[in-house]
Amino acid sequence: MPEKNVAMALNDLLLQKKSDILDRWRDQVFASYAPETVRFLRSQKDRFANPIAYQLNRGLTGILEVFLEEAEAEQIMGHLDEVIRLKAIQEASPSRALAFLFLLKTIIREELAPQANDPAFAAELSELESRLDGLALLGFDVFMQRRERLHEVRVSEIKRKVGALLRRLGMGDEFFEEPSGEE
């Protein structure tokens, strides 16, 4: 079963490089902020004093762990959401909000440069890139969920603003389907 051996070798290789990959990925995601901000994001280690870095770090780590099969695939939406719930309101467009996922593709390709031209890895590399594409597509789902959530909470706030009045009019229950707590 030579193919499987190659696949395992490639995954092992990426696992060995996990820390480098994560560092480069995080650095590139940080680098899209203004230079003054990048310095701050990198230097402030307190998670409460630096919520952007904490949120991004938590999400990027989780995504990478699922991608490298260290964690269950079911967890991917939650990890994507950690990053995208921030990017969906920080960035002016979906392309900017989701670009971070495509950065991973370039980084992995560069990290695997010595293997990239080896025909023995061709099938596995192709499969790897397909999974990265899948990851990006799931990112679009999460992005849309987040933008919709933003609109839901807006409507919910408008209702709450006159919430007691609506109850006074006997219109409480049917008007008060709050956005669900499910993530």
Next chain:
Amino acid sequence: MAKLPTPAELIQINYQMPSKGWMDLKAEMRPGYYVNAAAPKWMQMIDYPFPRAWNVADEDWQLPEDWKERVLQGMEDRLQRFRSLKLFFDICVRCGACADKCHFFLGTGDPKNMPVLRAELLRSVYRRYFKTAGKLLGELAGARDLTDDVIKEWFYYLYQCTICRRCSVFCPYGIDMAEMTILGRELLASVGINIDWALASVAQCYDKGSHIGATPQAFKDMVDFLAEENERITGITTPCPVNRKGAEILFVVPSGDYFADPGSYTFMGYLLLFKYLDLDFTMSTYAAEGGNFGWFISHEMGKRLNAKIYEEAKRLKVKWILGGECGHMWRVCNQYMPTWWGPIDFLEEPVSPITGTKFENAKVHKMVHISEFTADLFKHGKLKVDPQRNAHIKLTFHDSCNTSRGMGIFEEPRYIINQVLPEGHFFEMPPNTIREKTFCCGSSSGINANENMDIRMLGGLPRANAVKYVHEKYGVNHLGCICALDRATLPTLLQYWVPEVEITGITELVGNALVFDDEIERTTDLRDRPLAGFEEADEEEGAE
């Protein structure tokens, strides 16, 4: 032929220093980040200058012809009137201690939200027109011309400041960004630039008496309804006297407490507490709004809307004033009201009729915060409570900027919480996110509109991030606060970031826990949610 961008190009990854300085980077008016321009009708209602229909996204903001002279004259007037402003402009050494303390910077990562730079947006114009070095050397001396782009930038960033003053806590000189923001907003208003959300609230309050524009009849109807709700749930009649002359105490609340959820449950708590004490109080249909959006846009408008509180206290011949759970109302009443209208010789120094405690801290302005009042009652053992009625609640407490950082109310709400919650149900957020270092809700100071949700969620991220921590670590499911704007905006913030956590006022928890001799069996809290131990009964009822 141009090529399509790569992902890295799309997000402008750039490891170099920017080629342009901050002065040359024009502010981009991003939808979701700004509040709409004020409709002319609101401006006309309060005699504000240059009412006109315009859009923030427009290139031309239709400024009056002499806008520049007006702004510079306005700045000069304020420099003479407020020595503090001149001091704040001159004294900053740009040490950067405040830079990473603003919740809007921490949420957006936009350097112009660093307080030092936000102040510099105003300061650079001050240097150019009022300082010799700036007049001669221009940009070399950190000065720049006042252009319409500068006006747009002021608008964009001065309305991305919630006047919370967290930055001031860290400034070695105590420079007060909040004062600068208010004065900057005044300058904008002088050339007809205002936000709709704040002006609609101000105009309606001026016209009808409350931010939401409710009539006195609607006010009365709502407080009666909430009293009926109390009776339905507790079996206790909790009448709310209105416009009753000769009462000992005038009770003033923000309108959010009787129109909005979850503030309405806090209001029910007030009425239960007063009934328990048999308190000699009245509310007023004229002073039906304790909140003051006027103060968010100018000192003058703050004063205009505030006038009714003392006027009504005088007319109703009360002895002193009790304020509900509100943040900015509290700051206005403590820090500004006695200066605007004092000396207040027609009221008495507040004394609790139940405990005899003299509220010496309220000697000048004659107004006591409900948390001070209630904490004193507990201290003297005057309230019988059953904390188990709050057993379904695991709470953390959000120090509202105005009551805590502004006024030093740190211990009273915590003291009350520990009386009305079962032991082990209260959990503090990390020290650098509470008390004087508390993170703002991100939506205060008149920007809790519906069209700027993106920036509100980002401004509130540091707060939500700390709430998420105690939720994940201790299973916290409620965030308590003593501010009506918090009760209006934090549910929205948390539904986005930490939807498992709900918002509650502290007097709502008191209302849940108070034990009356003649009450009916309590199976739900004031929100009709089953108490611990009664969940099954609730499910059976639901199944029928």
